[in-house]
Amino acid sequence: MASAHTAPLGLAAESRPPVAAAPPMPDVLPPVKPRRGLVGFVYRHPTMAIGGFLLLVMIFIAVFAPLLWTVDPTALAPARRTREPSLEHWFGTDMLGRDVYSRVMYGARVSLIVGFAVAILSSVIGLAIGLVSGFIRVADGIIMRIMDGLMSIPPILLAIALMALTRGSVQNVIIAITIAEIPRVSRLVRGVVLSLREQPYVEAAVAAGTRTPMIILRHILPNTLAPITVQATYICASAMIVEAILSFIGAGTPPIIPSWGNIMAEGRALWQVKPYIVFFPALFLSITVLAVNLLGDGLRDALDPRMAKRL
């Protein structure tokens, strides 16, 4: 091994004892000192770090909303309506005198719950449908025709149509958006499954007599996790936007629940004179969606380095 290394340097191996002959390698590359811990993570994945940090802040706000100097977000005070932002009401008050700051803080709960719930539910259901479709030839044709059909209805319209059937509640919003998102996940999983089935190691497992459930568990599932995780973060971001849109047009969460879409819907009539009612929930919504998107971009770069410098 030593001679193999020294030979390209043009040293005569015979003239000296082989072991002592190896001269110090020139410092072609400076020593790489890997940064570890949190600093290293931020250094290597800045987008993921920024996105993760912003998202943690929002989760903190959602969890500890009652402790963050808020008042009851549904408390009416007609005498103090449409106050400008002040020390007493940081984000002002709305048409019914409710404290916009408190409503925005509590509103984080709805957005995050809807975002996470839709991301998890549609990933799990989409994974199941995609696996069935990828493994059972007979089912594949029918399932994919149904998914193609659902995909050709623009997702927001699909969610709106479903919401028209039920009364507004957080649960129904989650179900409606999940149904709208499932086709995309199923298609993704099916694509991954079909390409994995052609892989030599899967063929080897089949040839070795491994049963299909075991192949799915050991060879297919682990390989679908990376793309699904990335997809789930994007779904989370889009679900939060769709929830806000549904609430904004009056087909989402009931007005009694403070969600960012609802606060904006209520501020809509007055936005030309009291823009802050619309501004603050819009700002928080945008920051949260940005955080999740950055996290998604970071995850994609980290999980698929080939794509990292492209998209």
Add this chain to the structure above:
Amino acid sequence: MLAYVVRRILATIPVMAVVALFVFSLLYIAPGDPAAVIAGDQATPEDVERIRASLGLDRPFLVRFGEWVIRILQGDLGVSIFTNLPVTTMIAQRIEPTLSLMVLTLILAVVVAIPMGVLAAWKQGTWIDRGVMAFAVLGFSVPVFVVGYLLAYVFALELEWLPVQGYTSFSAGFWPWLENLILPAVALGSVYIALIARITRATMLEVLSQDYIRTARAKGASQGSILFLHALKNAAVPIVTVIGIGIALLIGGAVVTESVFAIPGLGRLTVDAILRRDYPVIQGVVLLFSFIYVLVNLAIDLVYTLFDPRIRY
């Protein structure tokens, strides 16, 4: 070639069938019994039963679905529960603003996004590239209605360059029409521009690394002709695909944009229909938009064969 075109057109039939089945099921599972509503409070159960039979509501699901599809194919989308007008009439009254908005946004997005993406790919790694990418992330993250309010506040309320809200028909002149649509189109276009710019950059990066681009440089082709003639032409297929898929974003976004800018289009019609639970109108709008979406993507698939003679299915 002809066989492919025919096959591709036939393939849209099952897709539209699924859409139709979904849309029909909406009314079928919708809460509330139309027969009971028509019969009124005074009606006996026998009256309700008779009205149900006269409306044909007592027949099997598939029979009713079949009849409904036949009526749709004849151009009859039913009658609005709220206004008693045919849904086709209501859609016809509202379609101009929405189509204007969508076509203007489409043109704006393509004209802005493709040069942006090409520039980012050409200047890969520079601050221009990073700027375009940052814009793309922002475009994906800031919801349409937020962009809309922001633009309306700055350019209409503060600077007073453009009208705040409303719509003027094209028949009233080009400028009044355009004036009202500029802000909505920019707001609606933000996501779409981000989407197209990103895919343009990605595809251009791939194409620019190929051998024939080096050949073009070697023979002394100018930078502009390399980027826009040699490279962009070969990057066209993925870009056009994404433009087609993005129409879905445009349709969904139009519903909200029309609410923000008080444009009396199909989006407003949809929102009003939901608040009133006017199912025939919701069905009509969903069917129409899905049909447009499927048709556009069909057209794009067929146009591929023009862009890329290598595609022969």
